[in-house]
Amino acid sequence: MARRGPDLRGATGDLTLQSVTKEFGSFTAVDELDLVVPRGGFFALLGPSGCGKTTTLRMVAGLEQPTSGRVFIGSTDLTGSRPYERPVNTVFQSYALFPHLDIAGNVAFGPRRRGVKDAAARATEALELVQMGHLADRKPGQLSGGQQQRVAVARALVNRPEVLLLDEPLGALDLKLRRQMQVELKRIQTEVGLTFIHVTHDQEEAMTMADTVAVMNAGRIEQMGPPAELYDLPRTAFVANFLGQSNLVRGTVAADDGDVVTVTTRAGQVVVPSARATARTGDVVMGVRPEKVRLEQASDTPNLNGDNMVGPGTVVDVSFSGVSTQYIVDVPGLGSWTVFAQNLGVDAVARRGDSVLLMWNPYHAFTLPGDEDLTAGVDPDVVEVLT
Amino acid sequence: MRSRRLAPYVLLIPGLAWLTIFFIIPLVQLGAVSLQSGFPGYPGYYYRDVNVGNYASALTEFGAHFGRSILYAGLATLFTFCLAYPLAYTMAFKAGRWRNVMLICVVAPFFTSFILRTIAWRQILADDSPIVRTLNALDILPGGHLTETWVAVVAGLTYNFLPFMVLPIYASLERADPRLIEAGGDLYANGFTTFRTVTVPLSMPGIIAGTLLTFIPAAGDYVNAELLGSDTSTKMVGNVIESQFFRVLGGFPVAAALSFTLMALILVMVVIYIRRFGTEELV
Numbered sequence: 058m059a060r061r062g063p064d065l066r067g068a069t070g071d072l073t074l075q076s077v078t079k080e081f082g083s084f085t086a087v088d089e090l091d092l093v094v095p096r097g098g099f100f101a102l103l104g105p106s107g108c109g110k111t112t113t114l115r116m117v118a119g120l121e122q123p124t125s126g127r128v129f130i131g132s133t134d135l136t137g138s139r140p141y142e143r144p145v146n147t148v149f150q151s152y153a154l155f156p157h158l159d160i161a162g163n164v165a166f167g168p169r170r171r172g173v174k175d176a177a178a179r180a181t182e183a184l185e186l187v188q189m190g191h192l193a194d195r196k197p198g199q200l201s202g203g204q205q206q207r208v209a210v211a212r213a214l215v216n217r218p219e220v221l222l223l224d225e226p227l228g229a230l231d232l233k234l235r236r237q238m239q240v241e242l243k244r245i246q247t248e249v250g251l252t253f254i255h256v257t258h259d260q261e262e263a264m265t266m267a268d269t270v271a272v273m274n275a276g277r278i279e280q281m282g283p284p285a286e287l288y289d290l291p292r293t294a295f296v297a298n299f300l301g302q303s304n305l306v307r308g309t310v311a312a313d314d315g316d317v318v319t320v321t322t323r324a325g326q327v328v329v330p331s332a333r334a335t336a337r338t339g340d341v342v343m344g345v346r347p348e349k350v351r352l353e354q355a356s357d358t359p360n361l362n363g364d365n366m367v368g369p370g371t372v373v374d375v376s377f378s379g380v381s382t383q384y385i386v387d388v389p390g391l392g393s394w395t396v397f398a399q400n401l402g403v404d405a406v407a408r409r410g411d412s413v414l415l416m417w418n419p420y421h422a423f424t425l426p427g428d429e430d431l432t433a434g435v436d437p438d439v440v441e442v443l444t
Numbered sequence: 445m446r447s448r449r450l451a452p453y454v455l456l457i458p459g460l461a462w463l464t465i466f467f468i469i470p471l472v473q474l475g476a477v478s479l480q481s482g483f484p485g486y487p488g489y490y491y492r493d494v495n496v497g498n499y500a501s502a503l504t505e506f507g508a509h510f511g512r513s514i515l516y517a518g519l520a521t522l523f524t525f526c527l528a529y530p531l532a533y534t535m536a537f538k539a540g541r542w543r544n545v546m547l548i549c550v551v552a553p554f555f556t557s558f559i560l561r562t563i564a565w566r567q568i569l570a571d572d573s574p575i576v577r578t579l580n581a582l583d584i585l586p587g588g589h590l591t592e593t594w595v596a597v598v599a600g601l602t603y604n605f606l607p608f609m610v611l612p613i614y615a616s617l618e619r620a621d622p623r624l625i626e627a628g629g630d631l632y633a634n635g636f637t638t639f640r641t642v643t644v645p646l647s648m649p650g651i652i653a654g655t656l657l658t659f660i661p662a663a664g665d666y667v668n669a670e671l672l673g674s675d676t677s678t679k680m681v682g683n684v685i686e687s688q689f690f691r692v693l694g695g696f697p698v699a700a701a702l703s704f705t706l707m708a709l710i711l712v713m714v715v716i717y718i719r720r721f722g723t724e725e726l727v
Contacts, residue, residue: 066632120626140629147630153623157645166641212631310481 065142066171070131071096072117072220072252075388076198077126079112079276086112088276094220094254094269099246101255104432105299110256111150114222118147119253130219137166142168146213147222151229152205154197158234160184160208167216183215184208186245203234210242214249223255225260239265260300264288272296274434290423292335297344297425300432302395305344307427313337318424323390325363327423340427348397349421352384355412365422367391368414372407382406386436388412478700487694498701506684506702510709513680516594516669517662520601521609524658524670526652528609532650533643535610536617550610562600562671568594569672592674601666605661609654616650617643652721656714663710681706 072094079087087109094100102110115121117128119140127136135143146167154163161180168176184190187207206226209310213221223242227235243266246253257263263270264284270280272295278289280296288300297303308322317328320343327343336342345365353359353371370388384396394415398406409415417431481493503510533548542722553561567573579585590596624646628638644651666682673679681702688699 118630120630139633139634140626141634145628149623149627151621151623153621153627155624155627155642157648165635167631170637216631293508315570363577367556 063133065133065135065138066144067218068133068135068144070129070133072254073129074113075116075127075129077113077116077123077128079109079121080124081118081194085276087116087123089284090276090278092271092278092281093250096219097250098255098257098269099243099267101257101270102273103257103260103263103270103300105258105271110258110273111224113273114147114224114256117220118145118222119143134228144219145167145222146216146218147224148206148209148213148226150225152197152209154205154208154212156197159194160189160200160344163197163208164212164215169213171216179215180211183211186214186240186248187211193355203231203238207241210245214245217249217387218251220254223253225257227257227259234417235262235388242266244423259299264300269320270300272300274299287291288299290333291344292425293433294342294344294425294429294431295434297423298432299347303344304346304347304350304364304391305425305429305431306391306435307340307431308343309340309427310336310338317419320424322367324367324388324389327367327422328417328419329424333420333422334424336424342427342429342431343422343423344425345417347383347395348381348399349417350394350396350408351416352386352396352398353414353416354407355425359414359416361416362412362417366414366417369412370394370415371410372411372413375405375407375409377405384413386415388415456617474703475698477696478704480567480697482694482697489698498697499705501707502698502701505698506681509679509681509684512594512678512708513663513682513706514709515714516598516601516678517659517665517682519598520605520662521655521659523598523602524606524609524679525655528606528613528654529651532610532614532647535614536620550607550614553607558604559667559671561602562667565596565600565603565672566591569599577658591672592678594678597669597678597680600672601662601665603704604665604668605658608657608661612653613647613650616647618644648721656717660710660714664706676708683696706713 064202072092074092077090077092078085079088084218090113092113093293097128102113104110111123116123119135119138119142122137127134130144155166161177161184164183165176165180168179172178175230183192184193186425187210189204189207189211192200192204193268195207198433200208202288203229206229209226226242227238230238239262242253242255255263255267257283263366267282268374269281270284270287270289274295279293279316280291287296291297291300291303296304297305306322306324308320310318311321311326312319313331318334318337319328320341321327329343331337334341351364357368368386368388370386370391371382373387373393374383376383377400379400381397381399384407386396387395388394454612467539476492477490478498479492479494480490480498481494482492498677510590531550535543537608539546569575571589571591576588576590580588580589587593590599620643624642625638628642629635633641656696666684666686669678669680669683670686685702685706688695688702
């Protein structure tokens with residue numbers, strides 16, 4: 058192979074994956090993936106373990122080569138090149154700091170290999186960026202997990218790569234530190250303006266940090282877009298369940314007047330605005346997020362105001378979590394629905410055993426194609442409890 | 445509570461007792477012997493003394509043997525390292541399902557006796573062996589022999605200590621986190637640079653252990669020099685100690701002085717070596 062390192066390292070622009078496929082034996086880890094990440098964006102690849110997100114990341118880094126398809130930065134084709142030839146750096150899941158080098162040596166490793174003259178000065182600067190300058194002469198083994206994580210970020214950032222890859226970088230940290238690092242990473246990304254690609258299985262982390270989230274499942278991207286948009290209008294059951302939670306129910310379209318679609322479920326008719334209906338004919342799945350659903354005592358006379366209403370159902374579980382309370386309601390024909398109610402008052406809206414009605418604004422509902430698996434993307438432990 | 449604090453000491457007793465009886469006391473005894481003087485006119489009889497002359501004669505008479513021991517052991521360590529590192533590297537990273545087969549092959553020689561294997565090398569390096577005949581046919585073997593030369597001694601040492609070098613290096617390479625090697629590539633180091641700046645430093649504990657496990661016993665070895673070397677020009681300190689103890693009447697004090705000197709010499713070299721390359725901070 059010709060030595061083409063330097064030219065590849067100069068590549069700039071959007072990251073493009075063109076129908077990239079990766080097979081390991083008979084297992085397809087990544088399946089015909091097409092993706093464009095705009096330059097300077099904070100992009101999250103979200104999915105359960107084994108969905109192909111890490112393999113995708115490794116193909117961008119050059120640590121794996123695609124079975125077919127191409128990887129570009131700008132107009133430069135990186136396919137087939139080695140990791141050290143690419144303007145891409147990785148923050149590894151386990152940090153992968155070199156135990157035989159001190160912190161300054163770890164961070165200066167990249168610049169030294171590239172023959173940068175003031176490698177040490179750059180390393181110091183990068184360590185300041187992550188507020189680790191005071192520990193420059195320690196060995197990685199002497200640092201806490203959070204400190205190692207910052208060093209790993211500095212070691213990658215110091216090279217000013219065109220694309221920075223983060224492979225579950227916060228996975229090993231405890232919750233509080235993770236929140237702190239999420240904010241920190243977001244700050245750093247804004248400050249340096251590089252393209253960040255963040256791989257995670259934590260949906261909250263993906264939504265907090267990224268401007269664009271791609272939800273991956275079984276080697277494919279299920280849906281991609283800004284977090285709020287994905288959350289508000291999921292287009293597959295997998296996204297509806299994996300990104301937050303959803304109450305899903307099967308039904309049949311009874312009418313479609315162009316503005317709203319009327320769906321007949323086993324618990325009665327509900328309406329969904331046509332604009333929010335991914336499926337508008339035949340068998341469909343209707344869904345609504347738990348926090349969008351309201352509870353009313355069945356004995357009260359509900360004030361509908363055009364809202365959908367189902368029930369009555371029976372409250373089977375109430376769990377208080379401070380800010381909100383989660384109710385599990387068994388509705389004949391719907392199964393178990395989850396309702397999150399913000400704790401505006403002191404007393405709970407309903408108690409276990411109460412008979413309640415469920416209501417929601419049609420503008421929060423959505424429909425999915427009728428052949429979707431209702432439990433796709435649900436945590437396997439939860440599925441066990443539900444069935 | 446008291447018994448709990450005593451427990452570690454109680455557990456140490458058997459080991460300490462063993463070491464005291466079979467190592468420390470004999471060592472002190474050896475030290476005492478190395479300072480004894482012989483009764484004039486009664487060879488083989490000694491009296492207690494502080495005769496430093498034993499050490500002087502050990503060094504003056506047998507200095508060449510010390511030099512050879514260190515040189516041969518050093519060469520053997522270098523050659524075993526050159527053979528062992530690529531082998532251990534292949535086993536750790538490239539062998540796949542052949543890894544265990546290779547490990548067994550490395551350990552297999554231990555199933556036959558050390559002496560027997562060294563005697564076998566006499567046949568391999570004999571004047572009539574295919575190796576020597578080929579080398580002679582090509583006219584590239586000065587002197588026409590391999591046995592009775594330093595080459596044979598170093599070859600024997602190299603062969604006999606190879607597993608002691610391979611196993612620790614393999615263990616340290618096998619334990620190395622593959623992500624560190626990937627990180628090297630990710631940070632602009634090509635294959636060879638990653639090997640030099642990441643893989644080798646990570647395997648330093650194995651290299652240190654392997655070189656010590658080879659060098660120390662090789663420097664004190666006498667079997668290879670005895671069976672493969674010449675009677676005059678390739679004797680090592682081990683051979684001298686053996687013959688002073690068992691074949692020279694009145695040779696006990698000098699033999700003991702030689703043993704002590706060798707021990708001190710190796711100890712000093714090892715301390716310097718570990719100081720220089722010590723890697724105790726490596727996790």
